[in-house]
Amino acid sequence: MQKAEKRLQALTQKYSGFSKHDYSKLDVTNKIFKKPFPKTAFFLLVPLLLLTTQINFFDSSSCLIDMPSDSSKWFREPESCDICEGVTEVPKIKNISPSEFYSNFVTSAKPVVVTDGATTWPASQKFSFDFFKNLYANSDSNFCQFFPYKTEFTSLEEVLEMDPKRANLEPGQKPWYIGWSNCNDNAGKILREYYNTPYFLPNTSENIALNWIFMGGPGQGAHMHVDNVQYPSWQAQIKGRKLWRLAPPPECLYKCQEIQVIVESGEIIIVDTNRWYHQTFILPGEISITIGAEFD
Numbered sequence: 001m002q003k004a005e006k007r008l009q010a011l012t013q014k015y016s017g018f019s020k021h022d023y024s025k026l027d028v029t030n031k032i033f034k035k036p037f038p039k040t041a042f043f044l045l046v047p048l049l050l051l052t053t054q055i056n057f058f059d060s061s062s063c064l065i066d067m068p069s070d071s072s073k074w075f076r077e078p079e080s081c082d083i084c085e086g087v088t089e090v091p092k093i094k095n096i097s098p099s100e101f102y103s104n105f106v107t108s109a110k111p112v113v114v115t116d117g118a119t120t121w122p123a124s125q126k127f128s129f130d131f132f133k134n135l136y137a138n139s140d141s142n143f144c145q146f147f148p149y150k151t152e153f154t155s156l157e158e159v160l161e162m163d164p165k166r167a168n169l170e171p172g173q174k175p176w177y178i179g180w181s182n183c184n185d186n187a188g189k190i191l192r193e194y195y196n197t198p199y200f201l202p203n204t205s206e207n208i209a210l211n212w213i214f215m216g217g218p219g220q221g222a223h224m225h226v227d228n229v230q231y232p233s234w235q236a237q238i239k240g241r242k243l244w245r246l247a248p249p250p251e252c253l254y255k256c257q258e259i260q261v262i263v264e265s266g267e268i269i270i271v272d273t274n275r276w277y278h279q280t281f282i283l284p285g286e287i288s289i290t291i292g293a294e295f296d
């Protein structure tokens with residue numbers, strides 16, 4: 001490379017009348033500049049990158065580029081339609097043994113609601129906006145994964161500092177609905193005093209310790225999406241009522257249909273959110289609070 005640069009310098013001194021075109025024809029120029037990056041590729045790649053990513057220079061997170069949250073589904077393996085073929089509703093069942101539950105619903109990935117799943121949990125008396133505000137008052141909630149949905153909040157801490165009138169869903173206040181995964185060991189221990197591992201999960205099943213909590217008011221909910229977590233999930237409706245829309249994977253659209261179910265307080269929905277697309281709506285009434293986790 002250095003040799004080539006020297007040769008070019010010598011030539012430019014000797015032939016000061018060279019045009020740009022002349023230079024481009026010299027073998028030595030090509031040695032220095034090699035093949036230029038094709039312009040067409042540049043014009044195709046840059047807008048694509050800008051459209052699909054947000055460059056995150058100023059963020060303290062460890063990733064330079066955040067892929068859109070839905071990008072995981074672009075690379076998803078095609079799903080077997082056995083999970084949804086012939087499924088026309090989400091059954092509501094109760095008093096089910098772990099073995100029956102496992103063979104009828106877990107292996108087949110058929111969504112189900114267990115109506116007596118959380119009816120006796122103290123959480124129904126205890127969980128409220130203020131309970132979570134106190135829970136995290138002395139502990140760090142900064143690193144909890146947080147879903148703002150349609151709100152302006154950027155962290156759970158901001159949510160817990162909102163005006164009490166808005167927190168209590170008073171008329172005329174801006175609606176809100178958010179979700180987070182508890183990432184704090186102390187908070188996790190306290191939470192576990194108010195709920196149990198669902199009685200219908202087999203003893204052998206590992207109940208993943210990470211809890212997901214979703215909280216907010218009527219008219220709000222999560223947009224239609226599919227998850228990219230490891231296992232199916234259970235979600236207990238502690239307060240309020242929530243409508244779930246479950247849609248089959250796109251490759252099964254001609255074989256399967258969308259199904260809906262309303263989950264009432266005290267009930268637990270079990271759904272493989274990695275395979276079923278799902279959307280939620282909080283129904284009119286009190287604040288909706290749920291707690292859930294993955295299980296295998």
Ligand SMILES: O=C(O)CCC(=O)C(=O)O
Pocket residue numbers: 212214221222227233235273278280290
């Ligand atoms: O409960 C909700 O509103 C959303 C739950 C959800 O999207 C999930 O568990 O993946």
